Amino acid sequence: MRWVRACSKNEIKEGDVVSIDVDERQLMLIMQNGIIYALDRICTHMDADLSMGFLAEGQITCPLHLSSFRLEDGVALNPPAERPLRRYNIKIDGDDIYVQVG
Ligand code: FES
Numbered sequence: 659m660r661w662v663r664a665c666s667k668n669e670i671k672e673g674d675v676v677s678i679d680v681d682e683r684q685l686m687l688i689m690q691n692g693i694i695y696a697l698d699r700i701c702t703h704m705d706a707d708l709s710m711g712f713l714a715e716g717q718i719t720c721p722l723h724l725s726s727f728r729l730e731d732g733v734a735l736n737p738p739a740e741r742p743l744r745r746y747n748i749k750i751d752g753d754d755i756y757v758q759v760g
Contacts, residue, residue: 659760666753670694675718677709681759685746688713688729695729696746696757703739 686699706722719726725739732743747758
């Protein structure tokens with residue numbers, strides 16, 4: 659596992675869903691209640707981009723068939739998606755946000 663810079667701190671603010679490609683992975687960073695979450699942004703059901711979905715308290719909902727995923731751990735909360743989104747550790751170092759991949 660290694661840390662890869664994703665973006666700078668000032669590129670994300672409360673309520674944002676930011677698309678980031680890191681090492682050929684399609685991720686999204688989400689800031690909610692001051693916490694930054696890093697998750698895969700492609701839905702585990704089909705090929706929908708969750709960064710175009712609907713953010714609510716503690717979850718994001720797919721724009722295509724409306725499965726929701728928990729931000730904390732990526733768990734799919736309702737069908738048709740069944741598999742969780744991969745979640746990534748993040749760290750902030752100075753002005754930069756890093757994501758742990760590998
Ligand atoms: S593509 Fe996301 S729920 Fe179907």
